[in-house]
Amino acid sequence: MPNEPGTSRQLRSRHRREQIVRLATTSGLASVEDLAEEFDVTASTIRRDLATLTAGGRLARTYGGAMALSAHPEASLRQRIGVAFEAKRGIGRWAAAQVLVGESVLLDAGSTTGALAFELRGHAPLMVATVGLTTLEALADAEAVHVECLGGTLRHLSQGFVGPLAEAALERMSFDRVFLGADAVTADDGICEAAMEQTRLKELMARRGETVYVLAHAAKLGQRPFHAWARLPEGWTLVTDDSAEPSALAPFLAAGITVVVTDAGGHAQLPPDPAVRPRLPGT
Template sequence: MHIDDAGTARQLGSRARREEIVRLATTTGLASVEELAATFEVTASTIRRDLAQLTGDGRLARTYGGAMALVAHPETSLRQRTGEAYAAKRGIARWAAAQVQPGETVLLDAGSTVGAVAHELRTTVPLTVATTGLTVLEALADVDEVHVECLGGTLRHLSQGFVGPLTEAALERMTFDRVFLGADGVTADSGICEAGLDQTRLKELMARRSQQVYVLAHAAKLGRRPFHAWARLPEPWTLVTDDAAEPAALAPFLAAGVAVVVVDQQGRAEQP
């Protein structure tokens, strides 16, 4: 998309606009008529004609209210994600760990950012940690004063986390002071986006079993819709992100009443 200094989309010709629509659908996984019309400053009817043309050309697949890329958005492995936005994740992890008090029982999701939280919690003792993630188990396995509950189940090799009915059954027997959830994408209206329904169902259950819910997502994940499975979060919940997040990306969350915490690389909170 061509963006001017003020951050608004310049008017494009129909051919260039359609190319940008394909690029956006491929990047985010989904493109809605309303969002595309606002982005390109054209009418919804114009966007519908563009989508009809692109669908007829075999470049997009129509969905209710929009379109999606024909090639599924790829899910990256935990190993690939660990090096992404490393400094931002460390800052988020430091802030998150600082919220936990000795003696609490906390629930940690799978994922690279939440795995970083586990490293920061090694000195917050005594503590009880339940987790679905192998990275958390590795980080805390040798800390005697941290009691660790492994919520076993079916291992997802890409995410290095457990899912499925055995994991859910274990969760039903526990409650938690706090839960820290990771996300492939997060939006104010739909919640957490993940690659599979087994993941989103589990995250919803994790949130329901916890008194305080935190979603840890660096700036690049805000507003992203890479997949078609969603976890709806009970209110209230807190979004924790890094200081690279633009005000426009934070605005929908603030408008929806989500508590937003923006932190720097040292884990210090800033005004969103």
């Protein structure tokens, strides 16, 4: 039939695109060059495939390739703000106690950093820079705290600013302490987030601080819900809550990461198993 060659091409394209989705789902990321070699087609053909798959909501484009969309949709800040509320408050209280009057600190977006910001209301004089609306709201009437908003493009789900404007502002500032949030965190790969623009910003934030903390309640430890990662500098501190299992803390301790476990009152606790006892600052 006259249209058989066209039909055959369509079937091959459809099959190739299904395989591209499978590969991206398996490996997390897929580059144009690797896919072109895998399927013995041109890079232009692969780019057209990726454009089709992205338009259909099956992949997310990245620089030079694509990545699979997570099977775990990103929750909005409004959905997350009440989750593990007591744990976040305890983490925030401990973190606030580390901040000295007169210091310059940088707070990430998120509900846990928002809890920290609330605890900082009585610290003055103090300079707080942030990319998060929760921090801005918590400190809006704390007149003795100097607040800098880094600006950028607002991600409505996370209620945080990202993008080149926020990154440019960071290049002109440095901080005594940086407090980062996380969708998840592992000892080997660092912070896991839903969007690569978030991980890029977190890496830049971590570089601008003398001391770096990751604030993450127990349910986030060792999880990998998304495919975007922020690598952390050596010497960072994980701050989590006392519901964390020893087995969840063990990989961080084995990697030489300082681990702080807090109760709801913001006091540092020791986990029940001394074999995975965290190293507390000053001990």
